[in-house]
Each structure stands twice: as C-alpha cells, then as structure tokens.
Amino acid sequence: LSGKLSGVFDGLSKRGALSVEDVNEAMREIRLAMLDADVALPVVKDFVKKVQEKSVGQEVLHNISPGQAIAKIVNDALIEALGGAGAVPLNLNAVPPIPYLMVGLQGSGKTTTSAKIAYYLNRRERKKVLLASLDTYRPAAQLQLEQLANQVKVTSLPVIEGQMPVQIAKRAMEVARLEGYDVVILDTAGRLSIDEALMEEVQNIRDVAKPAETLLVVDAMTGQDAVHTAKSFNEKVGITGVVMTRMDGDARGGAALSMRAITGAPIKLVGMGEKVDALQEFYPERVASRILGLGDIAGLVEKASETIDQEESERLAKKMLKGKFDLNDYAAQIGQINKMGSISNIMDMMPGMGKMKEKLGDKELDTSILKRHQAIISSMTKAERKQPAIIKASRKKRIASGSGSTVQEVNRLLKQYDQMASMMKRFNKLGVKGLMRQGLS
Numbered sequence: 001l002s003g004k005l006s007g008v009f010d011g012l013s014k015r016g017a018l019s020v021e022d023v024n025e026a027m028r029e030i031r032l033a034m035l036d037a038d039v040a041l042p043v044v045k046d047f048v049k050k051v052q053e054k055s056v057g058q059e060v061l062h063n064i065s066p067g068q069a070i071a072k073i074v075n076d077a078l079i080e081a082l083g084g085a086g087a088v089p090l091n092l093n094a095v096p097p098i099p100y101l102m103v104g105l106q107g108s109g110k111t112t113t114s115a116k117i118a119y120y121l122n123r124r125e126r127k128k129v130l131l132a133s134l135d136t137y138r139p140a141a142q143l144q145l146e147q148l149a150n151q152v153k154v155t156s157l158p159v160i161e162g163q164m165p166v167q168i169a170k171r172a173m174e175v176a177r178l179e180g181y182d183v184v185i186l187d188t189a190g191r192l193s194i195d196e197a198l199m200e201e202v203q204n205i206r207d208v209a210k211p212a213e214t215l216l217v218v219d220a221m222t223g224q225d226a227v228h229t230a231k232s233f234n235e236k237v238g239i240t241g242v243v244m245t246r247m248d249g250d251a252r253g254g255a256a257l258s259m260r261a262i263t264g265a266p267i268k269l270v271g272m273g274e275k276v277d278a279l280q281e282f283y284p285e286r287v288a289s290r291i292l293g294l295g296d297i298a299g300l301v302e303k304a305s306e307t308i309d310q311e312e313s314e315r316l317a318k319k320m321l322k323g324k325f326d327l328n329d330y331a332a333q334i335g336q337i338n339k340m341g342s343i344s345n346i347m348d349m350m351p352g353m354g355k356m357k358e359k360l361g362d363k364e365l366d367t368s369i370l371k372r373h374q375a376i377i378s379s380m381t382k383a384e385r386k387q388p389a390i391i392k393a394s395r396k397k398r399i400a401s402g403s404g405s406t407v408q409e410v411n412r413l414l415k416q417y418d419q420m421a422s423m424m425k426r427f428n429k430l431g432v433k434g435l436m437r438q439g440l441s
C-alpha cells in the first residue's frame with residue numbers, strides 16, 4: 001500500500017470506529033491506488049462501491065480494529081474479484097488433438113506465449129504439442145514461431161507459401177489427428193487495434209478449429225484501453241482464459257482485474273519475461289498484493305523452487321526471511337539467479353525491492369556483474385564471507401587484486417549486499433502485515 005493509504009488506515013485504527021466517512025476516506029485512497037495500478041476506471045468504480053457497502057456493514061458486526069477490518073475486506077474483495085484463491089489450469093479435458101486458439105493485439109506476446117505454453121505442456125504435462133502460425137501478414141511471423149518451436153523442441157507445422165489462415169488451421173488439425181498430437185496451438189495474427197477484418201478472420205478460424213481454449217493475450221502494461229480490446233474479443237470470439245504478459249516489468253497488474261471483470265474469464269497464466277520458460281500460473285492473492293503495492297515473496301519462492309531443488313529453495317527462503325544470509329549465500333544464489341532469469345525480475349517480486357532497484361539502476365542488475373561478484377567473493381576468506389563487516393581497506397585491496405577487480409567494485413558489491421541484508425531484516429521484523437501497514441512498496 002502507498003504510504004498515504006496506510007496513513008489513512010492508521011488514522012482509522014486510532015479512532016476505533018468505522019464511520020461512513022472513514023470508509024469513504026479510505027476508499028478514496030484505494031481508488032487512487034487502483035488507478036495507479038492501471039485498473040480500468042469503470043472497474044475501479046464498481047469495485048470501490050461494492051467494498052464500500054461491505055465495509056460499513058462489517059464494522060457493525062465485528063469489533064476488531066477498523067483499519068485492519070477494512071484492509072482485510074479490500075484485500076479479500078480484490079482476490080475474489082481476480083478469481084478467488086488458486087490458479088485455473090489450462091483445459092486438457094477434451095478429445096485430442098485439443099486446439100488452443102491464441103488471440104490478441106499485435107505485440108501483445110501471442111507468439112512468444114504460444115511457444116511458452118508448448119514448452120510447458122510438453123515438459124510438465126508430457127503432451128505432444130503442435131505449434132502452427134496463422135500469421136500470414138507479417139513475413140517473418142511464421143519464421144519466428146518456427147524458431148521458437150525449435151528452441152523448445154516442439155514441432156511446428158511446416159509452412160506452405162500462400163496458404164490462408166483458415167486453411168492452415170484446417171491443415172494443422174488434420175496433421176495433428178493423423179500424427180497423434182495431444183494439443184495444437186494456433187497462433188494468430190494481431191492488429192495494432194481492433195478491426196472488423198481481424199475479428200472476422202479469428203471467427204472463421206474459431207469455427208474451423210473449435211478451440212477448447214481461446215486465450216486472450218494481453219500486455220500487462222496496457223491500461224484503460226485494455227477494456228476495449230477485451231470486450232471486443234470476448235463478444236466476437238468468446239474468451240476462455242487470459243494470459244497477462246510482461247508481468248516482469250513495472251506494471252502493477254491492474255489490467256488483470258479489468259480483464260476478469262470485463263470478460264468473466266479467468267486469468268490462467270502470466271508471462272514473466274522473454275525467455276521460453278518465463279511463464280507462471282496466475283495466483284490472485286499475489287496480484288492482489290501487487291495491485292495494492294505489496295511485493296510478492298511467495299512468487300519468488302515458487303520461481304526459485306522450479307529451478308533449484310526443494311531443499312535449497314527452502315533454505316534460501318528461510319534465510320531471506322530471517323535476513324541472515326551471508327556472502328556465501330549471496331554467491332550461491334548468483335548461479336541460481338542466472339537460471340531463474342534476471343535479478344530485477346526477482347526483485348520485482350520482493351517487498352521493498354522496488355526502491356533498491358531504482359537506486360541500483362539497470363547496469364548493476366546485469367547478470368555479468370553478478371558473475372563478477374561471484375569472482376570477487378571467491379577471493380575472500382571464509383571469515384570474510386561469513387562476516388562481511390570485517391572487510392576493511394587492506395582486505396579490500398587484497399580481494400580486488402586477487403579477483404582482478406578494483407576496490408570500487410568490491411565496495412559496490414558490499415554495498416549491494418548490505419542493502420539486501422537490511423531490506424531482509426526489515427521485512428522480517430515487520431512481517432507481511434507490518435509491511436502493509438508501513439506501506440513499504
């Protein structure tokens with residue numbers, strides 16, 4: 001929550017009673033926080049109105065701290081509006097070959113997401129997947145999907161020059177039937193904005209393929225105009241699920257709430273980067289905190305556990321939460337971070353990291369710098385790694401020459417480590433609730 005918002009909540013808890021005015025005041029701040037997170041205005045209005053009604057009634061029933069009560073109501077309502085607890089899986093309950101249709105505006109991430117889903121279904125669900133590009137408009141589009149398919153080691157439908165999208169869809173389904181594919185992912189062309197021709201084409205493809213999933217791919221950075229896109233696609237084609245891409249960026253994820261409210265379809269997956277494994281399930285709880293401005297420790301832990309073994313990830317999570325990790329852990333993590341994606345990606349999911357990221361700038365988050373840090377740490381003694389505070393001038397000089405770096409670089413590493421450690425300590429002291437009240441975001 002923003003500082004202003006938690007300020008309002010503190011004020012409420014001191015007074016001990018929740019009047020209509022109190023609720024209204026808090027709701028003004030909630031409205032701002034949601035607009036700031038790019039939730040579409042009509043959706044914000046509707047949400048605020050519902051919560052307003054709920055809050056006043058609830059206060060009469062329960063005599064808990066009003067600030068807590070309203071924070072909980074807001075959070076619960078937001079989770080509910082995002083689809084309730086838990087993730088909704090992709091539909092695999094149909095007779096194979098199961099067609100998935102990918103729709104959305106140009107550049108929203110359809111082609112990338114197609115490959116990510118293919119990779120995911122192949123690796124996790126052991127499905128035989130066929131990728132087919134129906135984008136005959138941009139010359140390089142079919143090639144792009146083919147290259148991505150090669151990357152994830154999934155078959156893509158051979159391109160036949162001059163074939164139209166509907167014909168390609170037919171051929172893809174035929175090939176899939178003959179060759180025993182489980183899932184066929186049909187990647188369609190997009191336009192820069194909604195137009196009749198695009199809709200008609202997608203409708204024709206839908207009628208031919210009869211998809212079990214029609215996934216609307218939306219860039220999380222889109223704000224108010226996402227409403228229009230979602231509405232048209234849902235009305236004209238019918239959406240069974242939404243994929244939010246670029247959730248690795250600065251977007252707070254407000255578009256998720258708008259999408260859900262407008263289409264009624266669940267957000268099924270979240271794109272967390274350009275790499276083919278940067279796809280995650282959608283967890284309403286996490287996006288709710290992100291919309292309200294709280295980081296996402298749970299998301300971090302999940303991402304970690306995917307690339308490293310369970311034990312290591314538990315150790316990592318515990319140490320992070322306790323603020324007890326030393327330079328050994330820092331070095332050990334660097335290797336994992338490379339596997340998991342960029343460090344800024346990970347920081348985005350951690351409470352309090354937003355500001356640190358700003359301070360460091362993109363350069364410091366470059367993984368090549370992390371590799372240098374690894375080298376510097378390997379030139380330290382055991383004691384130095386355990387207790388970085390003992391590293392004074394002469395030790396710094398020795399470490400720098402030992403690792404082929406400079407004292408400045410050693411300083412920078414120590415500073416980064418310090419910031420991380422103190423951030424973690426702060427998090428531990430406050431806990432999640434405390435963080436919400438303090439408004440660290």
Ligand code: GDP
Nearest residue numbers: 106107108109110111112245246271272273274
């Ligand atoms: P399409 O026109 O809808 O097929 O979009 P593309 O799949 O070609 O994606 C457009 C650009 O967005 C590409 O450069 C992708 O690498 C990038 N992209 C897609 N998904 C994500 C994501 O989740 N995060 C980030 N950072 N970039 C993405």
Ligand code: MG
Nearest residue numbers: 110111135141
């Ligand atoms: Mg494309």
